[in-house]
Amino acid sequence: MELTQALIEEATKKSGLIWVRGPQGPARALWHIWHEGAACVVGGPGEQPLDDLGLADGASATVTVRSKERGGRLVEWAARVAELPARSENWAAAVAELKGKRLNAPDAEGIEERWARECRVLRLEPTGATAPLPDGSLAAVPLATPVTTRRPIPAALPRLLRRKRA
Template identity: 60%
Template sequence: MDGTTATADDFFDRALVEEAVKKSGLLWVRPEGAVGDRPLWHAWHDGAVVLVGDGGEQPLHGLRAGGAAGVTVRSKDKGGRLVAFEARVAVLEPGGEAWQGAVEELKGKRLNAPDTDSMTERWAAECRVLRLEPVGAPSQRPGAMPEGAHLAAPAASPATTRQPIPAGLPKLVLGKLRRRG
């Protein structure tokens, strides 16, 4: 998305990335050299994705200054992949003008913060604020999606079960529906 001559496609791609990122609650980010994506909450500020992490916030393992990352944005209404792009990673220094602007955007997106009044100071002391600036045209967008579904098996967890539903459950649910109707 950087270049000297801009075309109508460049403007469309830029607008698509910006609107998709602004409307999405999570991004899927894959640091350069990593296997697999991780979901991260974010904000859009000054032409790039901004993230806060480490310390007491979301882990940003593998994202480093000067590195690259793959970013996938899902559609808010359908939940499917909408756009994917490569980004250049930069660390914003606490207290700087860019850091202040990014933090102001991120504060509005941070849900259930344990320390709303002193969150900015904690971020400056303990966390990293990163800027992921889109580079080049999106690798995936409407009309240019890969054929595969990109499905992945869920991570193993004792919280998930693969057992048949109890035999009496359909009768219980249907009985309630009949009594109401």
């Protein structure tokens, strides 16, 4: 159990993004921090969307952590979701670290107030259960789309690409 917890903690700390799948919807990449034994995320208007995942206080989620260097799956772990009440002591501690990782915030000075008013801060606490690594490919078929390329690629493009490799 301790080895599993150490793997979860180290992999999640070092990963820039985690893939979270809640009770509904597909998995979504979320930026996070590791704080006091759990991954903490913030979501809402102007931040990453969480509502379509069904992440609510007491719900369960699955977190997939990938290697920052190679992109391969390191560990997939089960989590219990806990919503931190705005302006509580635990919320303030998590937000202090989250705001340091938030890049390009439009309102860096008032970010805590906006998060308290409009956003949710969630803790994804590991339950200790991990999924076995898959044997085969997990590649998904791309979603259908009406978007197409209107013109063929320029004739000179293959030559330009070859020149860059040399």
